[in-house]
Amino acid sequence: MIFSFIKNKALRITAWVFSSLLLIIILLLAAVNIYLAFNKDSLLSKVKETIGNNVAGRLEVKDISISTISTFPDIAVDLENVELIDSVYQMPFLKCSVLSCRINIFKIGDIQHQLSKVVLKQGRIHIYTDSSGYSNLGMFLKPKKETTQKQKEGFVIRTVMLERIDLVIDNEQKKKDFDFHIQDFTAKLKQTDTLLHIAVEHKTTVMKMIFNRAKGSYLENMAVEGNLDLYFNRASKTLRCERSEMEINEQPYTVTGLFNFSGEPSFHLDIAGNESKFEKTYVVLTPKLRTRLSAIQITEPLAVHVALNGPLANGKIPIVTASWKTENNQLSSGPVTFDECSFTGSFTNNISDTLPHTDQFSEITMQTFSGKWRGLELTGKNIKVNNLQQPVVQFNLSSFASLTDVDNAIGSDAITFLAGTASIGLSYKGPLIADPSQLKNLTAALQLKNGQLLYEPKNIMLENCTGFVSIGDNKLLFKDFEFDFKNSHFAVNVEGNDMSGLSKNINYKAALALNVSSPYLHLDEIFQVLQPTEKKTTKKRKAQFAATANKIDDFFANSNWIINLAADKVSKGPFYAEKLKVQLAMQENNWNVNYLSLYHAGGSISATGKLYQRNAKTSAAHADIKVQQINIQQLLTGFNNFGQNSITGKNLRGVLDAEAHLNMTINSGTGVVIPRSMTGAIDFSLKNGAIINHKGLEEMKILFLKNRDMSNVRFAELKDRLDITPDYLYINRMEIQSTAISMYLEGQYDIYGKNTDMLIQVPFSNFGERDETVPAKNKGLDAKTGLSIWIGAKNDQYGEIKFTPRLSKKKFKKDKDKK
Numbered sequence: 001m002i003f004s005f006i007k008n009k010a011l012r013i014t015a016w017v018f019s020s021l022l023l024i025i026i027l028l029l030a031a032v033n034i035y036l037a038f039n040k041d042s043l044l045s046k047v048k049e050t051i052g053n054n055v056a057g058r059l060e061v062k063d064i065s066i067s068t069i070s071t072f073p074d075i076a077v078d079l080e081n082v083e084l085i086d087s088v089y090q091m092p093f094l095k096c097s098v099l100s101c102r103i104n105i106f107k108i109g110d111i112q113h114q115l116s117k118v119v120l121k122q123g124r125i126h127i128y129t130d131s132s133g134y135s136n137l138g139m140f141l142k143p144k145k146e147t148t149q150k151q152k153e154g155f156v157i158r159t160v161m162l163e164r165i166d167l168v169i170d171n172e173q174k175k176k177d178f179d180f181h182i183q184d185f186t187a188k189l190k191q192t193d194t195l196l197h198i199a200v201e202h203k204t205t206v207m208k209m210i211f212n213r214a215k216g217s218y219l220e221n222m223a224v225e226g227n228l229d230l231y232f233n234r235a236s237k238t239l240r241c242e243r244s245e246m247e248i249n250e251q252p253y254t255v256t257g258l259f260n261f262s263g264e265p266s267f268h269l270d271i272a273g274n275e276s277k278f279e280k281t282y283v284v285l286t287p288k289l290r291t292r293l294s295a296i297q298i299t300e301p302l303a304v305h306v307a308l309n310g311p312l313a314n315g316k317i318p319i320v321t322a323s324w325k326t327e328n329n330q331l332s333s334g335p336v337t338f339d340e341c342s343f344t345g346s347f348t349n350n351i352s353d354t355l356p357h358t359d360q361f362s363e364i365t366m367q368t369f370s371g372k373w374r375g376l377e378l379t380g381k382n383i384k385v386n387n388l389q390q391p392v393v394q395f396n397l398s399s400f401a402s403l404t405d406v407d408n409a410i411g412s413d414a415i416t417f418l419a420g421t422a423s424i425g426l427s428y429k430g431p432l433i434a435d436p437s438q439l440k441n442l443t444a445a446l447q448l449k450n451g452q453l454l455y456e457p458k459n460i461m462l463e464n465c466t467g468f469v470s471i472g473d474n475k476l477l478f479k480d481f482e483f484d485f486k487n488s489h490f491a492v493n494v495e496g497n498d499m500s501g502l503s504k505n506i507n508y509k510a511a512l513a514l515n516v517s518s519p520y521l522h523l524d525e526i527f528q529v530l531q532p533t534e535k536k537t538t539k540k541r542k543a544q545f546a547a548t549a550n551k552i553d554d555f556f557a558n559s560n561w562i563i564n565l566a567a568d569k570v571s572k573g574p575f576y577a578e579k580l581k582v583q584l585a586m587q588e589n590n591w592n593v594n595y596l597s598l599y600h601a602g603g604s605i606s607a608t609g610k611l612y613q614r615n616a617k618t619s620a621a622h623a624d625i626k627v628q629q630i631n632i633q634q635l636l637t638g639f640n641n642f643g644q645n646s647i648t649g650k651n652l653r654g655v656l657d658a659e660a661h662l663n664m665t666i667n668s669g670t671g672v673v674i675p676r677s678m679t680g681a682i683d684f685s686l687k688n689g690a691i692i693n694h695k696g697l698e699e700m701k702i703l704f705l706k707n708r709d710m711s712n713v714r715f716a717e718l719k720d721r722l723d724i725t726p727d728y729l730y731i732n733r734m735e736i737q738s739t740a741i742s743m744y745l746e747g748q749y750d751i752y753g754k755n756t757d758m759l760i761q762v763p764f765s766n767f768g769e770r771d772e773t774v775p776a777k778n779k780g781l782d783a784k785t786g787l788s789i790w791i792g793a794k795n796d797q798y799g800e801i802k803f804t805p806r807l808s809k810k811k812f813k814k815d816k817d818k819k
Contacts, residue, residue: 096123
């Protein structure tokens with residue numbers, strides 16, 4: 001016996017069984033080959049008849065071959081260089097190098113009802129629909145021949161395999177184009193009662209997937225591979241996709257879905273990925289969306305969930321919802337980078353059941369957001385973007401940070417934050433465009449505490465900054481904002497309008513009203529503000545936010561300011577005043593003094609004027625000044641005797657009323673009037689006046705009034721008009737009636753001791769007895785004076801005024817007229 005060497009009886013029996021089965025299979029294969037040798041033409045006819053009974057096109061086959069051993073237990077009928085041609089347009093629906101039909105060797109007699117496998121290799125499937133709606137798929141819906149009752153019992157294909165097949169779908173009626181390169185595709189079909197299970201495994205490259213030619217392709221040149229677990233229920237007419245694992249552009253996703261083909265056909269598709277890289281996710285979208293999203297970079301993967309629901313009817317847009325989540329990520333867009341960024345968000349195109357599901361009525365929401373922008377930590381909730389055709393964004397962001405972090409974030413060349421803390425709140429609702437004209441839609445709130453900042457162009461240090469700042473509804477507001485500038489303390493309230501004027505698209509400037517109060521104003525320090533703006537030096541900072549920072553810097557230069565200043569006390573050198581009130585209108589480096597009032601030297605001073613910068617060192621000024629009931633001694637002392645020493649606060653007494661209209665040039669750095677730059681006129685009245693210990697009167701005493709007391713000369717009201725030129729002060733004829741002397745004075749007086757040329761008329765009546773205890777009274781400029789002595793007063797080479805007698809005033813008048 002053949003297996004007698006096997007001692008174990010069970011093994012010997014097993015060997016007999018397997019060898020018998022093997023012999024039977026060999027005999028069957030031999031029988032099949034013999035059968036095929038004698039029935040090849042009949043078998044091929046059955047295959048062609050089966051295909052011909054199910055399609056209404058023309059099948060062309062170049063060659064046919066049959067194999068059994070390599071495909072056992074199937075018999076492979078390979079149709080080579082196959083073309084299935086549409087009978088209307090005469091173009092191939094199918095063109096492939098091999099179409100292989102596999103028939104189970106044990107079910108060869110049931111070929112009319114089933115094939116174990118169909119394989120297509122190296123070819124192209126082209127599904128075409130013309131503009132009228134005709135499709136070459138119709139060849140499968142309208143067979144050429146009437147089928148018999150036996151054929152209507154059903155036809156089953158157990159497995160479908162595709163290798164290197166291009167699937168192209170062109171729909172000219174709906175303007176849709178699809179192109180897929182199928183590298184490998186296997187679909188295994190299993191029928192159980194009314195339920196058909198389809199297990200798909202595939203590897204495909206999507207060349208293009210265009211639903212709307214105007215928008216472009218989705219998934220362009222993207223690889224899609226994985227498994228799909230599908231169940232089709234013939235009774236309920238539903239196709240269900242169980243949880244299946246897919247890779248789209250090398251990103252893993254889980255796919256589930258349900259398609260209902262009965263009643264009103266509808267579908268639900270659910271796609272989820274826990275490790276989706278943003279740069280590999282957004283590129284599956286259309287070119288326009290890819291371009292918009294390419295400005296955003298997200299370093300770490302996101303958790304993404306997308307759901308689509310809707311009808312299967314043509315022309316209907318499904319409801320699309322999406323959600324995403326990430327933690328401790330990095331988000332960048334243009335110049336802005338958020339580190340340690342965490343957020344949750346969602347998208348929907350179904351904001352209302354009554355609106356269409358289009359971009360115009362779609363919405364993106366960031367339910368939560370937190371991240372650090374250049375060290376500044378920001379948090380937000382319910383950030384929304386509506387109307388994706390013309391996006392409108394709505395957000396609320398808040399932060400608590402040190403001002404040094406704020407400085408690093410802003411990077412302003414004009415303002416440097418050195419110390420302090422800030423609570424920040426930002427909210428916005430408006431177009432998603434980078435234009436300061438949209439500041440009208442921004443509301444920002446800033447609460448400063450113990451701040452210290454430096455305004456670089458003028459080297460101005462503000463300390464102990466505390467207060468509230470907000471911007472919203474196109475307005476700027478400073479409320480109870482307090483700070484110290486050197487030895488002065490300020491409380492500031494600001495209201496600004498037309499903030500959108502900062503935009504280059506708007507041809508008007510922002511307008512701001514600044515209300516400032518101070519208990520004590522040190523003008524020596526404040527005049528630093530009048531210095532011209534220095535050339536900017538760029539901070540050592542990252543340049544990506546420079547453009548925005550420059551807009552903030554330019555805010556100060558490109559705004560119109562109204563400043564209302566009130567101070568309880570004011571000083572500048574020896575000058576001291578109280579109850580200062582000023583309103584200034586500032587336009588760049590030009591200042592208009594709308595009004596100024598203060599109390600000084602027992603009286604009041606009020607003024608209006610203008611100040612505008614001529615160049616880097618000087619500013620021109622015009623002033624209209626009114627003086628009432630001022631103590632002249634304190635006035636001269638407070639203003640350093642107006643730069644002259646002929647009559648000083650030590651010599652002059654009285655109460656002054658005056659009106660002055662002056663033009664002058666001011667040193668922008670010191671606030672001092674530049675010598676020989678003043679012109680204008682002064683109308684004044686000095687009452688209860690006296691001259692104490694004046695050198696000039698003592699010299700007159702020596703000349704002709706030796707018995708008079710010139711140490712304390714009291715006089716009646718002095719009233720005159722002084723014309724001011726750059727070279728001298730011209731005194732129009734002025735009557736002086738005093739306890740010591742009566743005289744008339746006119747001519748030019750140079751406070752710089754060069755161009756003085758005055759004429760003094762002393763009537764002979766002065767040489768009589770005079771009661772110095774009787775108050776002096778004016779007689780008038782036109783009163784008869786009788787004979788007089790004429791005295792000239794001029795500067796000598798040392799600038800001192802020298803008095804010399806004259807015979808008459810004729811020569812003086814001639815010189816005056818000549819000048």
